[in-house]
Each structure stands twice: as C-alpha cells, then as structure tokens.
Amino acid sequence: MEREKITLTGVPETLLSTLYARAVDSRSRHSLLHDRTALDTVRRVDYDFRRTGMTSVNAAGVALRARCLDDWTAEFLARHPRATVLHLACGLDTRAHRVARFPETRWIDVDLPEVVALRNRLLPPADGDHRTLATSVTADGWLEELPADRPVVAVLEGLVPYLRQEDGERLIRRITAHFPGGQLLFDCLNGLGVRAQRLIPLFRRTGATLHWGIDDPRALERLHPGLTCLDVIRGCDLPGVRRIPPLSRAEARLTSLVPGLRDVFRLVRFEFPAGEGR
Numbered sequence: 001m002e003r004e005k006i007t008l009t010g011v012p013e014t015l016l017s018t019l020y021a022r023a024v025d026s027r028s029r030h031s032l033l034h035d036r037t038a039l040d041t042v043r044r045v046d047y048d049f050r051r052t053g054m055t056s057v058n059a060a061g062v063a064l065r066a067r068c069l070d071d072w073t074a075e076f077l078a079r080h081p082r083a084t085v086l087h088l089a090c091g092l093d094t095r096a097h098r099v100a101r102f103p104e105t106r107w108i109d110v111d112l113p114e115v116v117a118l119r120n121r122l123l124p125p126a127d128g129d130h131r132t133l134a135t136s137v138t139a140d141g142w143l144e145e146l147p148a149d150r151p152v153v154a155v156l157e158g159l160v161p162y163l164r165q166e167d168g169e170r171l172i173r174r175i176t177a178h179f180p181g182g183q184l185l186f187d188c189l190n191g192l193g194v195r196a197q198r199l200i201p202l203f204r205r206t207g208a209t210l211h212w213g214i215d216d217p218r219a220l221e222r223l224h225p226g227l228t229c230l231d232v233i234r235g236c237d238l239p240g241v242r243r244i245p246p247l248s249r250a251e252a253r254l255t256s257l258v259p260g261l262r263d264v265f266r267l268v269r270f271e272f273p274a275g276e277g278r
C-alpha cells in the first residue's frame with residue numbers, strides 16, 4: 001500500500017496528534033469512540049507518530065473530549081434534525097461518521113486548504129448532505145455565504161487556543177450573528193495552559209503556538225445578546241471519565257485535586273437565540 005507522506009507543519013500538523021489518539025482509543029478495550037476509520041487512516045499515512053508525544057494515557061483524554069462533543073452534537077440534532085452542523089477545524093476527524101445524523105441534517109466540515117486536500121485524499125466521503133470547505137475560519141466572507149435558513153451547532157475541537165483572542169471573539173460574533181440560533185461547542189485552555197505550552201513536546205516539535213487562554217468562559221456571553229453558557233466541564237470531570245483506563249483515570253483524579261491544574265482544560269457549551277426579525 002502506497003502511504004500518504006505528511007508534509008504539514010505548525011498548527012495543521014497537530015491534527016496528527018488527535019487522529020493518533022482516536023486510533024489508540026479505538027484499539028483499547030476501554031474504547032469510547034470505536035473510531036476504526038482513525039485507525040485505518042493512521043495506517044495509511046507516512047508519519048512518525050512519536051512526534052505527537054501521544055501516549056495511551058493522554059489518548060484517553062482526547063477520546064473523552066471527542067466523545068462529549070459527539071454527544072452534545074447528537075443531542076442538538078435530536079432536537080433539530082434539520083440543523084446545520086458547522087464542524088470547524090475538522091482536521092482528519094470523522095465526527096460526521098460517528099454522530100447519528102438525520103437525512104435532512106446539513107453537515108459542513110471546514111479546515112485550511114492543505115488540510116482539506118489531505119482529508120479528501122484520505123477519508124471516505126460521509127453520506128447525506130455533507131460538504132467540506134477549504135478556508136481559514138478567520139478569513140472574511142466564507143461564513144456569511146453559508147445558508148442561514150437553519151439553526152446551527154458549531155463544533156470547534158482543538159481550535160480555540162490556537163486563535164488569537166480577537167480572531168476567536170470575532171468568529172463567535174460572526175456565527176451568532178449569521179445563524180438563526182443554535183449552540184457553540186468547544187474546548188479551551190486557561191491562561192496557565194497557554195503560558196505552559198513549551199512544556200508540551202507536541203508544541204515544541206511542530207512549532208504550533210497557542211494564543212488564547214480563557215480563564216472565565218462565561219465572560220464570552222457578552223459577545224452576543226442572549227448568548228448563554230450552558231456548561232463548563234473540566235477535563236478531569238468529563239462524562240465517561242470512569243470508563244477510561246485506570247492510569248488515565250488516576251491522572252484525571254490527580255489533576256482534579258490540584259487547584260491550579262484542574263481548570264487548565266475545559267469543555268464549554270453555549271446557546272444563542274434567534275436574532276431579532278428571525
């Protein structure tokens with residue numbers, strides 16, 4: 001089998017780390033995601049996955065976060081089957097394959113052009129109303145051109161800390177202004193997590209830089225009238241944490257005991273109402 005040589009660097013290269021984590025999870029008897037496509041994709045690329053520094057202990061954490069975002073997405077779709085799913089910074093993630101969609105659900109996977117090109121070569125297309133869009137999420141125009149006829153669930157996994165605060169806040173403002181209501185689901189690091197980034201081998205090796213640390217996710221409610229924070233869940237308290245392998249569970253437990261560390265990584269869910277005139 002001819003393997004796809006990976007030439008990504010910087011932030012796009014970090015998608016190999018989360019892909020690998022899902023592959024490791026899928027091989028575990030404690031698997032949360034059962035993402036066989038991730039395992040197949042890992043086998044089809046020519047890349048030294050040791051660069052990711054990913055171990056089975058932290059792979060379980062990535063799987064937990066993905067599982068929670070999958071479940072929140074599915075919950076939203078169960079209430080709004082015709083919704084648009086805006087999956088930003090999709091990387092090589094197959095959320096569209098994992099989450100139960102409805103025939104009328106519209107799914108849009110978005111990432112940078114070099115990532116979307118790789119994705120199109122490596123991943124099978126998802127069925128139903130599914131498309132990929134090659135753009136930087138911070139570029140002008142692309143979002144405003146999307147149909148705004150349905151509520152949206154925007155899923156941003158592994159993206160927000162890489163954005164500059166002004167770009168991230170502008171993105172949230174654009175999504176909430178454009179769509180007739182919906183939810184925003186994302187993971188974030190606090191300021192300490194961003195300041196400590198050079199301790200993490202992945203960032204040293206790829207050269208990716210984290211910019212935006214969010215100490216108080218609820219403060220983002222000011223970005224749009226009616227934007228409401230429904231959930232802030234610490235990484236160490238995510239649903240499913242009792243099902244991960246014992247060593248990963250022990251790490252989560254230790255993190256939860258250290259005040260400075262327990263808020264480093266969190267998942268958040270926001271809801272926003274339809275704007276005036278909708």
Ligand SMILES: C[S@@+](CC[C@H](N)C(=O)[O-])C[C@H]1O[C@@H](n2cnc3c(N)ncnc32)[C@H](O)[C@@H]1O
Nearest residue numbers: 012014015018089090091093112136137157158
């Ligand atoms: C850690 S990876 C996460 C990928 C995927 N969400 C996952 O969990 O496997 C970070 C992703 O953010 C994407 N990304 C970073 N900045 C971006 C931007 N400005 N516009 C679109 N995608 C971006 C990268 O290309 C990469 O795919």
